[in-house]
Amino acid sequence: MGDMNVVKVEAYRNSFLKEVEANVEGGQWVKMCMQCGVCSGSCPLGSAWDHPPQELFMMIRAGKREEVLTSSSMWMCTSCYNCIVRCPRDLPITHIMHGLAHYAERLGLAPKNQPTRKFAKLFWNNLVKKGRVNELKLGVALYFMNGLVEGIKTALKMAPLGLNMLKTKRMNPLEYVGGHGIKDAAGLQAILKKARAIELAKAKKA
Amino acid sequence: MAEIVATNQTILVVGGGISGMTAALEAAECGKHVILVEKTPSIGGRIGQLYRYFPKLCHPTCGLEINLKRLRGNKNLRLLTMTEVADVQGQAGNYTVTLKTQPRFINENCTACGACGEAVKAEFADEHNYGLGKRKGAYLPNAMAYPQRYVLDPRIIGTADAEAAKAACKFNAIDLDMQVETKTLTVGAIIWATGWRPFDASKIQPYGYDRYPNVITSVEFERLADPHGPTGGKLLRPSDGKEAKNVAFIQCAGSRDRNYLKHCSRICCMASLKQATYVREKFADAGDVSIYYIDIRAIDRIDDFHQKVKADPKVKFIKSKVAKIEQDKVGNPVVHGVDTEGYTRYATAHDLVVLAIGMEPSVAANNFPIKVKVNESGFIEQDEANGAIFAAGCSSDALDVNRAVQSATASALRAIQVINRVAGTEG
Numbered sequence: 001m002g003d004m005n006v007v008k009v010e011a012y013r014n015s016f017l018k019e020v021e022a023n024v025e026g027g028q029w030v031k032m033c034m035q036c037g038v039c040s041g042s043c044p045l046g047s048a049w050d051h052p053p054q055e056l057f058m059m060i061r062a063g064k065r066e067e068v069l070t071s072s073s074m075w076m077c078t079s080c081y082n083c084i085v086r087c088p089r090d091l092p093i094t095h096i097m098h099g100l101a102h103y104a105e106r107l108g109l110a111p112k113n114q115p116t117r118k119f120a121k122l123f124w125n126n127l128v129k130k131g132r133v134n135e136l137k138l139g140v141a142l143y144f145m146n147g148l149v150e151g152i153k154t155a156l157k158m159a160p161l162g163l164n165m166l167k168t169k170r171m172n173p174l175e176y177v178g179g180h181g182i183k184d185a186a187g188l189q190a191i192l193k194k195a196r197a198i199e200l201a202k203a204k205k206a
Numbered sequence: 207m208a209e210i211v212a213t214n215q216t217i218l219v220v221g222g223g224i225s226g227m228t229a230a231l232e233a234a235e236c237g238k239h240v241i242l243v244e245k246t247p248s249i250g251g252r253i254g255q256l257y258r259y260f261p262k263l264c265h266p267t268c269g270l271e272i273n274l275k276r277l278r279g280n281k282n283l284r285l286l287t288m289t290e291v292a293d294v295q296g297q298a299g300n301y302t303v304t305l306k307t308q309p310r311f312i313n314e315n316c317t318a319c320g321a322c323g324e325a326v327k328a329e330f331a332d333e334h335n336y337g338l339g340k341r342k343g344a345y346l347p348n349a350m351a352y353p354q355r356y357v358l359d360p361r362i363i364g365t366a367d368a369e370a371a372k373a374a375c376k377f378n379a380i381d382l383d384m385q386v387e388t389k390t391l392t393v394g395a396i397i398w399a400t401g402w403r404p405f406d407a408s409k410i411q412p413y414g415y416d417r418y419p420n421v422i423t424s425v426e427f428e429r430l431a432d433p434h435g436p437t438g439g440k441l442l443r444p445s446d447g448k449e450a451k452n453v454a455f456i457q458c459a460g461s462r463d464r465n466y467l468k469h470c471s472r473i474c475c476m477a478s479l480k481q482a483t484y485v486r487e488k489f490a491d492a493g494d495v496s497i498y499y500i501d502i503r504a505i506d507r508i509d510d511f512h513q514k515v516k517a518d519p520k521v522k523f524i525k526s527k528v529a530k531i532e533q534d535k536v537g538n539p540v541v542h543g544v545d546t547e548g549y550t551r552y553a554t555a556h557d558l559v560v561l562a563i564g565m566e567p568s569v570a571a572n573n574f575p576i577k578v579k580v581n582e583s584g585f586i587e588q589d590e591a592n593g594a595i596f597a598a599g600c601s602s603d604a605l606d607v608n609r610a611v612q613s614a615t616a617s618a619l620r621a622i623q624v625i626n627r628v629a630g631t632e633g
Contacts, residue, residue, distance in 0.1 A: 036458075036500045040551075041529025041543035042412070047551055055549045086412065086529065088463035 005107040007203050009065075016065040025099030026092045033057040039083035039093050049073045053083060053093050056100070069109040074100040075116040106199075118145055130181025131188045137176060210284060212241060212391040214300045214628050217621045219243070219397045220291055221568075223251020224607055225599025226399035227273050228614035229621070233397075234282040236618075238625055241393070243289040243305060246333075248351035249277075251401055253607060255334060255425065257432040257439075260480040261511035266607075267350055274352050287353065292388070294396065294576035298594035299628045301393050304575075309384030311358035311368075316379040318346055318354045325374035326367045330359055332436070335429045338444070339436030344371045349434055358382075394628045395594035395621035398578070398586060399614065402565040402600035405460035405467055412530035413459065413561060419445040420539050421531055423459075423563040424477050431484045441488050443558045445537045450558035451489050454541055455481065456528050457499040461564035461604075469583045471604040474562035475503045479515045481560065486520060495521040496556065498528050498541065524552070531559060565604040594624040 012019035020027040033054065040052030051059060051073045059068050077097040084094050101117070104110040110117050119142065126138045143158070144151030165171040182188060212218075215238070219230040222244030230242040242249070253259075253266040277283060286307060293304035312322075328343035343362035346354070356379075362368050363382060372380040404425050408416035415421050420443045422430075433439035443450040455478040461471040478497055485493040495518075502523075504512035515521055529543045538555040545552060567584040579589040585604070586597035598617035599610035626632040 034462075034500060035525075035546045036527035037544045037546050038527045038529050040549070041526070046544065052544055052549060054544065054546065086465070088458070088465065088527070090464045 002108050004200055004203055005109065007200075008107060011203075016063045016068070017061050019065070020060050020100070020103075024096065024103045026096040027099060029091045029096060030057050030060050032089050032091055034089060036088060038086045038088065039091075042082040042086050044080060044082065045076050045078060049076050053097060056097075066109075068100065069104040069107060070111060071104075072111045072114045074098070074104075075110070075114045077101075115145075128189060128192060129185065130179060131185050132179075132181050134175055134179040136171065136173070137179065140176075210241065210286075210389065210391065212239070212393055214392050214394040215239060215625050216241060216391070216393045217395050217397060217618075217625060218291075218301070218303055218391075218393040219399060219598075221245075221251070221399035221401055221598075221601070222249030222285070222287070223399060223401045223599065224253045224269075224273075225401060225601070225610045225614040226251070226397070227277065228611050229397045229399055229598045229618040230283055231273060231276050231280065232615050232618035233622055234280045235276070236622055238282060238622055240283045241286065241391070242283060243286045243291065245288070245290050245400075246347065247287050247310060247355075247357040248347040248353070249274075249285065249287065250348070250350060250352065252425075254348055254350055255336070255428065257428050257435070257484070258480065259607060260476045261508045263480065263483065270350055274350075277352075285353075288357075291575050294595075298624055299394050301396060301594070303391050303393055303396070305389045305391065307387040307389070309360070309386060310355070311360075311363065311382055311384050312356050312379050313381050313384075314355070314379075315377040316355040317377055318356060319376070320346070320356075321374040321376065322356055322358075322371035322380065325370040326362060327370075328359070328362050328365070328367050330361065335436045336423075336426045338426055338429055343367050355379075395596070395624040397596050397598050397614075397617050397621050398601050399598040399617075400568045400601050402604065403568045405564040405566050407459065407561050407563055409466060410460060410561070413456070413528070413559075414531050414533070414539075415561060418531065418533045418539050418559075419443075420450075420533075420537060420557070421559045421561065423561050424455075424474065424481065425563065427481055427484075427560045428477075431481070431488075441485065441558075448557065449489070451485070451492050452494040452496075452557045453481075453485050454496045454498060454539075454554070454556040454559045455562055456541070456559060457497065457502075457562045458527060459561035459563050462500065467564045467566060467583065469564075469604060470503060471564040472503070473604065473606045474564065475499070476508055476511065476606065478560070478562045479504065479512055482515055482518075482521050486518060491520065493520060496524055496554070497521065498524045498526055498543070500525070500527050526552075565600060567601060569601070594621065596620045 020030055037054050040046055040054045046052055074097040079094050081094055122141050127133050143154040217233050217238055217240045219226050219242045222242055230240045234240045250270055256266045259266055288308040288310055289305050292306040295302045322344040323342045326342050326344040329340040331337040332339045332341040334348045343359040344356055346356055368382055404423055407423050429435040430437050430441050441450045460466040482495040485495050502512055525546045526543045528541045532540045534540050534555055539559040540553055540555045542553050571580045571584040578595055579587045579591050581587050586601050596617040598614040602613055
């Protein structure tokens with residue numbers, strides 16, 4: 001995705017707000033923010049954000065492209081929708097946060113070790129393989145997300161739960177080898193590949 | 207009640223607040239015949255519930271007294287209190303209006319001696335103090351009430367209290383058999399001056415107005431500051447009567463918010479700046495004020511007042527719309543939010559939180575007795591479709607007293623133009 005970053009930097013030089021408006025879901029709303037701060041104050045995880053939503057909006061308008069797109073802040077959003085409900089100007093803040101995270105990822109600028117991003121990655125890779133989410137593989141992959149030692153520890157801790165699920169037929173261990181999927185997984189992957197190519201071509205044109 | 211003479215050269219003014227009084231007086235002093243109707247037992251409206259005006263910090267009672275003197279001396283003006291407009295038919299120059307008058311149960315013999323009030327036991331929430339105190343079932347609405355006549359609360363009619371009041375009256379002023387009266391009149395033009403009401407603060411769920419006793423509205427704070435108010439002018443907080451020395455003001459409570467009122471209510475910034483001076487005046491250096499705001503909208507000459515308050519080191523300005531209020535163990539409201547100047551998170555306890563509450567039209571858009579064109583906030587538009595119905599003051603927009611009076615004078619002129627057309631004297 002590195003080329004797309006180059007393309008976008010060229011296209012929107014010095015106008016990060018325009019770039020966000022054209023490329024980020026809900027981006028056209030950013031200029032409507034009146035900096036009242038209710039979103040930031042209402043966020044239950046607000047204290048964990050480097051830059052609360054209101055600050056991100058101001059940074060976008062100030063052209064701080066690098067700081068915004070490489071920030072871990074928007075990845076902290078849990079979609080509780082408190083900010084959307086309370087925003088006096090009806091900004092779809094939750095959607096903009098996810099839009100920003102998604103755009104940063106597409107550009108290859110998202111912070112590599114941000115846990116939410118890592119989970120999203122695991123989920124996506126798991127999903128596209130067979131066209132269905134393999135919950136067993138996803139769960140185990142999550143245990144080992146932060147290295148082998150921690151993975152083994154977590155697996156041991158969760159073992160009794162797994163055994164109970166086996167007993168009550170809530171989990172099929174055979175899913176781990178192969179697992180179920182859609183009829184034409186290769187077709188799905190081809191569609192996704194084509195979509196990416198179209199997207200990049202479009203970006204280069206713009 | 208004496209016969210009321212009205213013709214299509216009469217102007218009907220609906221609402222006896224500062225705007226309605228002004229419009230009625232301006233028209234009457236131009237020689238026009240005016241009928242002024244007021245829903246409550248006394249005229250004066252919301253200005254009578256204010257302690258002081260901004261920016262001069264003078265007392266509203268002063269201007270009210272001047273207007274009452276003008277009103278008493280004018281034979282062209284007929285005042286009907288406890289009266290509402292039930293129906294309006296017709297068009298410019300010829301309206302048929304139906305007025306409905308509620309019984310006061312007290313006639314013109316009343317000298318406001320107060321004997322009936324002393325005789326009655328039942329008490330009700332005092333409307334003049336926004337429910338912060340109690341008043342008797344036989345009462346004078348407020349010290350400045352005009353007409354200076356007592357009222358019996360309809361809820362005591364048929365009880366022993368009503369009989370006690372009647373027995374106590376030495377002037378034969380109490381008539382327990384008074385009924386609702388309906389009158390139909392012809393008028394040429396109507397000035398609509400029903401004004402505003404404070405937005406229902408309990409709808410702003412995160413601020414907990416309905417849950418925390420020490421979260422009050424700016425109109426209630428005004429009553430606390432008034433020597434005629436429920437606390438005798440002491441700033442005592444509702445939960446425990448403790449002096450509220452550390453007071454927070456939250457701006458745009460309801461206003462400029464698509465969840466509540468979309469419009470800016472215009473008066474709230476200046477109201478809070480004014481109320482900040484009350485705190486500083488009552489407690490001197492022991493008083494602390496914090497004003498939480500999005501931006502301060504004090505324009506033109508009133509910005510001088512803003513700058514003056516801003517220069518006070520004991521008045522802090524925090525650029526942030528408060529996200530939510532919680533209450534700590536000792537009953538202090540704690541305000542939570544993020545400061546826009548530096549993006550720092552705060553959780554600050556205060557003795558009392560005052561919500562600078564927004565204005566909404568008293569009459570909801572679908573509640574007018576005749577179809578009128580209103581804007582998206584429910585204020586009456588100046589539109590030809592409204593015929594000879596003209597809005598004065600806060601029926602037309604969220605206005606301060608100064609602008610409301612200007613608007614009222616303008617509406618009086620428009621009504622006079624219609625009447626002159628009817629009379630064939632427009633020149």
